[in-house]
Amino acid sequence: MAVTADLSVSLDLVAAGEDQSLEHPFGRRVGAGERLHTWMFDHRDENADEVSAITAAGAFIMGRHMFSPDRGEWDLEWRGWWGPEPPYHAPVFVLCSRPRDPLEMEGGTTFHFVTDGIEAALRRALDGAGDQDVAIAGGPTTINAYLRAGLLDELRLHIVPITFGEGLRIFDGTPDLELVPVSSRTTPHVTHVTWRR
Amino acid sequence: MAVTADLSVSLDLVAAGEDQSLEHPFGRRVGAGERLHTWMFDHRDENADEVSAITAAGAFIMGRHMFSPDRGEWDLEWRGWWGPEPPYHAPVFVLCSRPRDPLEMEGGTTFHFVTDGIEAALRRALDGAGDQDVAIAGGPTTINAYLRAGLLDELRLHIVPITFGEGLRIFDGTPDLELVPVSSRTTPHVTHVTWRR
Numbered sequence: 001m002a003v004t005a006d007l008s009v010s011l012d013l014v015a016a017g018e019d020q021s022l023e024h025p026f027g028r029r030v031g032a033g034e035r036l037h038t039w040m041f042d043h044r045d046e047n048a049d050e051v052s053a054i055t056a057a058g059a060f061i062m063g064r065h066m067f068s069p070d071r072g073e074w075d076l077e078w079r080g081w082w083g084p085e086p087p088y089h090a091p092v093f094v095l096c097s098r099p100r101d102p103l104e105m106e107g108g109t110t111f112h113f114v115t116d117g118i119e120a121a122l123r124r125a126l127d128g129a130g131d132q133d134v135a136i137a138g139g140p141t142t143i144n145a146y147l148r149a150g151l152l153d154e155l156r157l158h159i160v161p162i163t164f165g166e167g168l169r170i171f172d173g174t175p176d177l178e179l180v181p182v183s184s185r186t187t188p189h190v191t192h193v194t195w196r197r
Numbered sequence: 198m199a200v201t202a203d204l205s206v207s208l209d210l211v212a213a214g215e216d217q218s219l220e221h222p223f224g225r226r227v228g229a230g231e232r233l234h235t236w237m238f239d240h241r242d243e244n245a246d247e248v249s250a251i252t253a254a255g256a257f258i259m260g261r262h263m264f265s266p267d268r269g270e271w272d273l274e275w276r277g278w279w280g281p282e283p284p285y286h287a288p289v290f291v292l293c294s295r296p297r298d299p300l301e302m303e304g305g306t307t308f309h310f311v312t313d314g315i316e317a318a319l320r321r322a323l324d325g326a327g328d329q330d331v332a333i334a335g336g337p338t339t340i341n342a343y344l345r346a347g348l349l350d351e352l353r354l355h356i357v358p359i360t361f362g363e364g365l366r367i368f369d370g371t372p373d374l375e376l377v378p379v380s381s382r383t384t385p386h387v388t389h390v391t392w393r394r
Contacts, residue, residue, distance in 0.1 A: 011376065011392070012368040013210060161392050165372025171209040175362025179208065181388045184381035191378045193388055195208070195358050 001129065002153040003122065005136040005143045006054045007170055008036040008190075009157055014167035015140040016065075032167070036160050039190035046187040050158065055087050058132025059125040061118075063142035064096040067111065074100050080111065088137075091128040093121045095142060118145050140168045147174045152197065155179065159191040198326065199350040200319065202333040202340045203251045204367055205233040205387075206354055211364035212337040213262075229364070233357050236387035243384040247355065252284050255329025256322040258315075260339035261293040264308065271297050277308065285334075288325040290318045292339060315342050337365045344371045349394065352376065356388040 009015045017032060040051050068078050080086055085107040093114050100113040114121040125134040136146050146152045157170065171177070179195035186192075206212045214229060237248050265275050277283055282304040290311050297310040311318040322331040333343050343349040354367065368374070376392035383389075 011374065012371070159378075159390070161374075161376040161378050163368050163372055163374040165370070171360050173362070174209070174360055177208065177358075177360040179358040181356075181358050181383045181386070184383045184388050184390065186378045186381045186390075189378065191381050191390055191392075193356070193381065193383075193390065195388075 001126070001131055001133060003134045003136065003146070003151060004057065004154040004156065005138070005146065005152055006050075006156045006158065007138055007140060007143055008039070008160060009140075009170055010036065010160055010162050010164050010167075012163045012165065013169040013171060014164040015138070015170055016168045032164055035162060039158060039160060039187070043187070043189050047158075047190060047192070050156070050185075050192050053156070054135070055089070056133070057090065057135035058129030059090050060088050060092040060135050060137045061121050061125050061142065061146075062092060062094055062137040063139050064094060066137060066139045066142070067092075067094045067096075072098075074098060076100070079103060079105065085109070091125070092137070093125050093128075095121055118142075118149060118151070122146075122151055140170050140172070143170060144172055144174050147171070147177060150197070154182070154194060154196050156192065156194045159193060160189070161191070198323070198328055198330060200331045200333065200343070200348060201254065201351045201353065202335070202343065202349055203247075203353045203355065204335055204337060204340055205236070205357060206337075206367055207233065207357055207359050207361050207364075209360045209362065210366040210368060211361040212335070212367055213365045229361055232359060236355060236357060236384070240384070240386050244355075244387060244389070247353070247382075247389050250353070251332070252286070253330070254287065254332035255326030256287050256331050257285050257289040257334045258318050258322050258331065258339070258343075259289060259291055259334040260336050261291060263334060263336045263339070264289075264291045264293075269295075271295060273297070276300060276302065279306075282306070288322070289334070290322050290325075292318055315339075315346060315348070319343075319348055337367050337369070340367060341369055341371050344368070344374060347394070351379070351391060351393050353389065353391045356390060357386070358388070 086109040089108040092111050103111040136143050182194040182196050184193045204212050283306040286305040289308050300308040333340050379391040379393050381390045
């Protein structure tokens with residue numbers, strides 16, 4: 001049972017825009033988010049193992065902006081980006097500052113809203129995962145928080161060979177990490193690299 | 198005949214400190230430069246092919262601070278960091294703003310001082326390389342300049358699994374690149390990743 005994170009990043013380590021909104025969930029830069037995820041959607045066969053691994057955990061943790069574009073009060077009509085049956089099929093713990101009742105979706109995904117911090121969310125996710133892994137599903141700010149706290153066991157970056165020059169980056173505000181290289185694999189559109197604590 | 202660049206970087210893409218000096222050629226952060234290059238010096242057997250490739254070119258280009266810690270006027274006593282026989286065994290073109298006569302070292306390395314910019318340096322290096330590759334030897338600022346100008350054919354990063362949180366980074370000021378993933382290889386202390394234009 002490990003705490004893992006998968007993240008698609010550009011060469012310059014950008015994973016998301018700083019200006020997410022309902023219309024532009026990855027920020028205003030045209031097509032940025034789509035281009036970071038093309039390897040998954042348009043080239044799934046080339047990257048089947050890595051795509052499968054992303055949703056193989058027994059519980060997930062995500063930042064509020066990965067769940068919802070709204071800020072401040074909850075829009076209770078909003079049920080996530082993923083339609084009625086999200087791809088998690090497991091409990092998902094959403095880090096946030098305002099309480100909200102759990103939201104049960106089809107296919108076994110229930111969103112729980114956690115207001116008491118990343119360690120509390122991890123305890124609840126470990127409880128919910130049974131003997132499976134817990135995945136920090138993103139975004140980069142959330143993964144950086146777990147890296148900084150020394151709570152992430154395995155980081156799997158999917159490096160897309162483009163640069164953006166601005167945006168939210170993995171490893172921002174995480175000095176003095178020391179990880180161990182585990183594996184790497186290049187496919188025609190992406191380089192998969194894994195490190196462990 | 199390709200224009201290549203090798204660079205050792207941290208997870209957060211830092212390749213050098215911002216405060217290089219004679220005492221601290223990679224910047225003041227204790228041991229930073231040494232830790233980025235341990236894979237070459239202490240674990241050469243694990244990474245023999247990648248180490249050999251770094252000095253396999255027919256000519257080299259480097260920034261002034263990679264040649265010399267002094268600023269402003271040349272200290273003509275300074276003959277580089279590498280002792281009497283530098284590891285290049287080929288012409289090395291040093292980008293700088295003040296002219297200096299060529300400096301011939303033992304073993305076939307001659308430093309040429311180029312004051313008319315990165316394109317002129319590349320023309321001279323291509324002439325000097327015969328049918329071999331030209332390597333942009335660093336530092337990160339120089340490699341970024343060639344990336345930005347679209348003049349680099351192959352970039353080989355050697356990713357050391359540590360973070361610094363500050364310093365000179367590869368891909369700083371190079372938005373809108375689009376490269377092609379070529380290969381990757383993980384060894385116990387470093388991940389080697391190559392992209393082409």
